[in-house]
Amino acid sequence: MSRSILITVSVLSCLVFQSCEPQGNTKQKHSTFGDDESHKMGQDCMNCHNPTGEGEGSFTIAGTVYQGALSDIVQPNALVKLYSETGSQGSIIAELEVDGLGNFYTTKEIDLSAHVFPQLSKSDNSQAMITSTNKGNCNSCHGVTTDKIWLSN
Ligand code: HEC
Numbered sequence: 363m364s365r366s367i368l369i370t371v372s373v374l375s376c377l378v379f380q381s382c383e384p385q386g387n388t389k390q391k392h393s394t395f396g397d398d399e400s401h402k403m404g405q406d407c408m409n410c411h412n413p414t415g416e417g418e419g420s421f422t423i424a425g426t427v428y429q430g431a432l433s434d435i436v437q438p439n440a441l442v443k444l445y446s447e448t449g450s451q452g453s454i455i456a457e458l459e460v461d462g463l464g465n466f467y468t469t470k471e472i473d474l475s476a477h478v479f480p481q482l483s484k485s486d487n488s489q490a491m492i493t494s495t496n497k498g499n500c501n502s503c504h505g506v507t508t509d510k511i512w513l514s515n
């Protein structure tokens with residue numbers, strides 16, 4: 363292979379597979395109340411925030427909370443808890459603060475393989491997912507194949 367073809371191939375694979383970062387995408391990140399560092403509300407964050415993606419940090423859990431199932435208005439500063447059992451029972455596998463833009467995310471390694479039951483709360487208000495999930499990219503279903511994640515004021 364000629365040198366110019368080799369260069370073309372490596373540039374293409376960098377563009378196509380977004381694997382330009384030789385060190386991997388290891389930046390540690392997590393959302394906190396009031397934070398406004400995040401963006402792209404409602405999108406599937408892990409499309410970019412994955413081990414080789416362009417987004418800073420590889421997220422294990424992430425999503426967006428709105429004020430209604432079909433609302434475009436985000437619900438900031440709520441709390442997401444992932445329980446091991448249905449009905450907000452069992453142990454808490456993970457707890458994430460929703461930021462000031464309605465987004466929650468973490469790069470922490472969290473084992474979801476045994477499935478978890480998400481619960482959402484703010485003040486005295488709460489809602490829980492009845493079925494369980496082993497997927498941390500919450501916006502891959504919510505806002506796509508089912509309602510947005512929501513909690514009213
Ligand atoms: C289309 C790709 C893409 C999507 C989808 C995406 N991001 Fe990002 N994200 C990036 C890129 C690229 C950066 C770094 C540059 C920048 O800040 O725009 C970034 C930066 C960030 C940062 C700032 C990191 C820092 O250290 O300052 C946060 C927080 C963040 N994203 C959260 C999210 C959340 C939460 C979602 C989903 C709701 C999301 N991103 C969806 C590409 C994306």
Ligand code: HEC
Binds near residue numbers: 481493497
């Ligand atoms: C495989 C698709 C799928 C994934 C992934 C998923 N959900 Fe859900 N979620 C649903 C469906 C369908 C419902 C409605 C039926 C139910 O409660 O089981 C729901 C309901 C909910 C509810 C109750 C209604 C509401 O919005 O207040 C919450 C809270 C929730 N999900 C949070 C989450 C969180 C947080 C994650 C990521 C850790 C997540 N979900 C991942 C499909 C999914």
